Amino acid sequence: MSAAPSSEPRRVAVLSVGDELVLGQIEDSNASWLARELQRIGCMPGERRTVADERMLLAKAMRELAASHDALVVTGGLGPTLDDLTREALLDVVDAGGELESDPAGVEHLRGWFERRGRAMPASNLRQALRPRGAWLLDNPNGTAPGIGARIGAVEVFCLPGPPNEMKPMFARVVEPALACPGRAVLTAALHTIGVGESVLAERLGDLMRRDRQPSVGTTASDGIVSIRVRAEGSADQAREALAATVAECERAAGSLIYGRDGEPLAAVVGRLLLERNLTLATVESCTGGLVGAMVTDIAGSSAWYLGGFVTYANERKMSDVGVRRETLDAHGAVSAQTACEMARGGLSRTGADVAIATTGVAGPSGGSDAKPVGTVYVAVALRDGEIYARRFHFPGDRITVRRRTAHLALACTRFALLGEPTRPLLWSESEAVHVERT
Amino acid sequence: MSAAPSSEPRRVAVLSVGDELVLGQIEDSNASWLARELQRIGCMPGERRTVADERMLLAKAMRELAASHDALVVTGGLGPTLDDLTREALLDVVDAGGELESDPAGVEHLRGWFERRGRAMPASNLRQALRPRGAWLLDNPNGTAPGIGARIGAVEVFCLPGPPNEMKPMFARVVEPALACPGRAVLTAALHTIGVGESVLAERLGDLMRRDRQPSVGTTASDGIVSIRVRAEGSADQAREALAATVAECERAAGSLIYGRDGEPLAAVVGRLLLERNLTLATVESCTGGLVGAMVTDIAGSSAWYLGGFVTYANERKMSDVGVRRETLDAHGAVSAQTACEMARGGLSRTGADVAIATTGVAGPSGGSDAKPVGTVYVAVALRDGEIYARRFHFPGDRITVRRRTAHLALACTRFALLGEPTRPLLWSESEAVHVERT
Numbered sequence: 001m002s003a004a005p006s007s008e009p010r011r012v013a014v015l016s017v018g019d020e021l022v023l024g025q026i027e028d029s030n031a032s033w034l035a036r037e038l039q040r041i042g043c044m045p046g047e048r049r050t051v052a053d054e055r056m057l058l059a060k061a062m063r064e065l066a067a068s069h070d071a072l073v074v075t076g077g078l079g080p081t082l083d084d085l086t087r088e089a090l091l092d093v094v095d096a097g098g099e100l101e102s103d104p105a106g107v108e109h110l111r112g113w114f115e116r117r118g119r120a121m122p123a124s125n126l127r128q129a130l131r132p133r134g135a136w137l138l139d140n141p142n143g144t145a146p147g148i149g150a151r152i153g154a155v156e157v158f159c160l161p162g163p164p165n166e167m168k169p170m171f172a173r174v175v176e177p178a179l180a181c182p183g184r185a186v187l188t189a190a191l192h193t194i195g196v197g198e199s200v201l202a203e204r205l206g207d208l209m210r211r212d213r214q215p216s217v218g219t220t221a222s223d224g225i226v227s228i229r230v231r232a233e234g235s236a237d238q239a240r241e242a243l244a245a246t247v248a249e250c251e252r253a254a255g256s257l258i259y260g261r262d263g264e265p266l267a268a269v270v271g272r273l274l275l276e277r278n279l280t281l282a283t284v285e286s287c288t289g290g291l292v293g294a295m296v297t298d299i300a301g302s303s304a305w306y307l308g309g310f311v312t313y314a315n316e317r318k319m320s321d322v323g324v325r326r327e328t329l330d331a332h333g334a335v336s337a338q339t340a341c342e343m344a345r346g347g348l349s350r351t352g353a354d355v356a357i358a359t360t361g362v363a364g365p366s367g368g369s370d371a372k373p374v375g376t377v378y379v380a381v382a383l384r385d386g387e388i389y390a391r392r393f394h395f396p397g398d399r400i401t402v403r404r405r406t407a408h409l410a411l412a413c414t415r416f417a418l419l420g421e422p423t424r425p426l427l428w429s430e431s432e433a434v435h436v437e438r439t
Numbered sequence: 440m441s442a443a444p445s446s447e448p449r450r451v452a453v454l455s456v457g458d459e460l461v462l463g464q465i466e467d468s469n470a471s472w473l474a475r476e477l478q479r480i481g482c483m484p485g486e487r488r489t490v491a492d493e494r495m496l497l498a499k500a501m502r503e504l505a506a507s508h509d510a511l512v513v514t515g516g517l518g519p520t521l522d523d524l525t526r527e528a529l530l531d532v533v534d535a536g537g538e539l540e541s542d543p544a545g546v547e548h549l550r551g552w553f554e555r556r557g558r559a560m561p562a563s564n565l566r567q568a569l570r571p572r573g574a575w576l577l578d579n580p581n582g583t584a585p586g587i588g589a590r591i592g593a594v595e596v597f598c599l600p601g602p603p604n605e606m607k608p609m610f611a612r613v614v615e616p617a618l619a620c621p622g623r624a625v626l627t628a629a630l631h632t633i634g635v636g637e638s639v640l641a642e643r644l645g646d647l648m649r650r651d652r653q654p655s656v657g658t659t660a661s662d663g664i665v666s667i668r669v670r671a672e673g674s675a676d677q678a679r680e681a682l683a684a685t686v687a688e689c690e691r692a693a694g695s696l697i698y699g700r701d702g703e704p705l706a707a708v709v710g711r712l713l714l715e716r717n718l719t720l721a722t723v724e725s726c727t728g729g730l731v732g733a734m735v736t737d738i739a740g741s742s743a744w745y746l747g748g749f750v751t752y753a754n755e756r757k758m759s760d761v762g763v764r765r766e767t768l769d770a771h772g773a774v775s776a777q778t779a780c781e782m783a784r785g786g787l788s789r790t791g792a793d794v795a796i797a798t799t800g801v802a803g804p805s806g807g808s809d810a811k812p813v814g815t816v817y818v819a820v821a822l823r824d825g826e827i828y829a830r831r832f833h834f835p836g837d838r839i840t841v842r843r844r845t846a847h848l849a850l851a852c853t854r855f856a857l858l859g860e861p862t863r864p865l866l867w868s869e870s871e872a873v874h875v876e877r878t
Contacts, residue, residue: 035463289736290729297728
């Protein structure tokens with residue numbers, strides 16, 4: 001392996017393999033994940049290519065990328081079936097005319113994998129223990145497909161499986177130790193905000209976003225979450241200091257709009273606030289149908305602060321499970337501040353939780369009216385022995401988008417209520433529309 | 440333009456341009472959209488590359504892709520700022536040593552664009568009217584950046600803007616008429632299965648998966664769902680017939696393992712089965728925390744067959760909301776077939792639904808034991824006036840993976856129960872472990 005000089009980051013190409021990628025049947029989220037990880041460990045992502053499961057095309061891409069980069073990460077094409085050809089293509093590049101060899105440790109791994117699961121190993125799986133002469137298998141604790149390591153001249157090649165839950169641990173275990181460059185870094189930080197539009201946030205950030213600024217600052221938006229992205233380059237020490245200084249400037253500019261950093265889920269932040277205050281949470285969901293609960297329970301350890309909840313999709317369930325009154329439904333409708341408040345109140349009383357979140361709305365595509373068009377949603381947050389704050393939102397987008405935005409903004413409302421800012425103006429809601437009842 | 444013979448689809452490469460793509464800051468959804476559109480109009484998507492905003496690298500990629508394809512679609516790098524270099528790279532390829540020329544119609548377009556919006560045109564925008572000699576601008580009704588058309592030898596090149604709302608209409612207006620091949624098509628179909636491993640499915644498909652077969656058949660796996668992908672080429676009529684014939688063969692080989700086609704969600708299939716039988720559904724979720732409900736309510740119109748449910752995350756909620764007995768929890772634990780059965784039974788009785796799904800398990804990372812390691816999950820399906828089938832699974836993977844697989848397999852168990860195959864062996868479960876109680 002050629003050690004890269006500490007002033008020049010190693011350029012690493014990423015090659016994604018699979019007909020389904022080339023044909024656009026699935027998105028290649030592996031490639032962008034790898035790009036971010038490579039930067040984190042001090043490498044510079046180079047070219048990215050996506051090639052079909054065709055032996056000649058694959059071999060050509062490996063050769064070309066190895067010729068113009070310092071290392072190469074390949075994902076996909078290591079499955080047990082005949083349409084998986086990464087092994088064969090690698091053979092053509094590193095041992096042209098040779099034959100794939102069966103790796104005894106690989107066979108052992110496969111036998112053990114099936115044995116531990118009490119299943120017979122299909123003969124086709126033995127293909128997964130094959131590798132070119134001179135190459136070596138990479139351990140896969142999470143699946144049947146071992147990776148393959150090899151060298152094309154001085155260029156290290158890592159062939160990883162396609163499934164993200166197998167690829168990511170193998171990157172951390174094998175690729176990171178081999179390619180990490182402790183002496184230099186491209187460091188990035190993401191600060192996540194919710195409840196504010198991208199252009200308003202840009203105004204707050206002002207000159208921090210100038211293109212020629214170092215470290216650079218940019219913003220990206222997704223499902224109501226607007227993230228500030230900071231990127232610093234240099235020696236590890238320089239980059240770390242410069243990153244910290246710019247992050248601090250961004251934090252001053254955006255204040256409590258920032259809820260978390262570097263992918264921290266909003267639900268985890270809400271959980272931390274609850275834990276600090278020794279409070280518990282319940283959910284009562286109509287239009288989100290369990291999505292808020294799913295986001296909350298995605299967080300490991302959420303059982304310490306989340307009790308559970310109700311998916312009151314039908315009106316009958318709103319009445320019998322959380323005590324919404326028929327008169328309220330008749331007078332104001334299921335999609336109303338009053339119904340949302342009663343749902344949240346019922347969530348508190350039925351579970352004994354300290355905080356309850358309720359959602360009710362028109363996710364679409366049908367069910368809208370002039371007064372309550374598709375995208376109209378009420379979110380209520382109830383605090384035990386205190387107030388219930390219900391807020392009307394209007395979310396643009398299709399059913400899936402409306403539901404995800406609802407779940408995120410419901411967690412945002414909860415966060416601001418816990419921070420003592422329950423009526424703070426939020427994107428897609430009208431601040432004057434906050435409806436307050438006693439619990 | 441060289442007309443492609445109707446027997447051979449034109450191979451079209453896609454080149455995505457932008458630092459933010461190479462660095463993994465945003466996903467490149469343009470490329471997969473283009474791949475699908477190219478197939479729709481009878482072309483074959485070739486290689487896909489992603490390159491940073493660097494003039495030399497861009498020019499090299501354009502040259503290489505033009506050498507191995509019949510046409511090239513480039514997206515991005517046409518903005519007004521100095522980091523947008525697609526024009527300059529194209530110049531280097533089609534008129535090396537020449538200068539970019541200002542296109543009078545392009546200047547006109549830009550002036551009109553700003554005039555109609557009552558804004559002064561920044562001088563930098565004039566860059567967007569530049570093109571190499573011999574190239575031509577492509578009209579952009581939706582933004583300031585015109586596209587650029589050119590030829591590299593006989594290969595047509597289309598440079599389109601990066602923003603999808605500008606790129607997509609320009610593709611339809613300019614690229615489709617130029618490349619569409621009405622006499623020929625590349626058609627694809629996806630058949631989705633659940634509960635079976637990729638290699639077992641491959642054995643069932645047998646020779647259908649041979650690499651040299653036309654139409655081609657491959658498989659991909661994600662979260663327990665294994666999809667069979669069929670691709671047929673030829674004249675539109677031939678391709679349609681060949682696709683239908685191969686799909687029928689795959690259907691015969693895989694039988695009821697196939698639940699749906701072309702992206703149809705499993706929850707929609709369960710919903711259709713329920714509607715046909717005039718049945719309603721309730722969910723009782725512990726380890727999935729609302730994820731099954733969220734998948735179900737992602738389906739538009741699910742209110743016709745889904746009543747709602749309970750997120751019984753804490754044991755207290757299992758007892759008070761769905762009547763799980765304390766003795767059951769004490770004797771067997773929260774993660775047990777008995778508890779899952781009582782959760783499902785309670786789901787029926789508390790909601791009046793005809794079918795109830797219950798999930799309880801150890802999603803991790805902590806909470807596992809020797810007898811019930813992380814990934815151990817019980818899924819129960821209860822049918823009113825019938826049986827409750829509880830099944831033990833062991834899912835590999837991290838918390839997020841275990842939860843998603845649980846939700847998918849819970850829907851799969853429900854589907855097989857509705858089809859009268861409640862004890863069918865499923866991937867990640869032991870068939871002998873089906874525990875049956877009366878509702």
